[in-house]
Amino acid sequence: MELVIYLKDEQDLTVLEPLLKRMKLRFKKINGRPSTTKTQHKTAKEKNLEASRALLLKMHKEGVDASYYGEQSEWQRETRSETKLPFRD
Numbered sequence: 001m002e003l004v005i006y007l008k009d010e011q012d013l014t015v016l017e018p019l020l021k022r023m024k025l026r027f028k029k030i031n032g033r034p035s036t037t038k039t040q041h042k043t044a045k046e047k048n049l050e051a052s053r054a055l056l057l058k059m060h061k062e063g064v065d066a067s068y069y070g071e072q073s074e075w076q077r078e079t080r081s082e083t084k085l086p087f088r089d
Helices: 010-022 038-062 072-082
Strands: none
């Protein structure tokens, strides 16, 4: 079995290391960052934003008229009023 623990502070390791030794557990120290960091998530969000902008630009260039689809809030009101929910009526 393998357990990976990411520590933010070196002092945490000084507390944990004697415990691991006393429990006779094998461990190894690896300096570095975990594979999934907030900066990687941020770049994924940025990529999605860029893709959305590219799609909107393409729609604009091709002459797609978004107003054709109607008012969003009006559609939501109509859809929600038609939905039968238990204990509402």
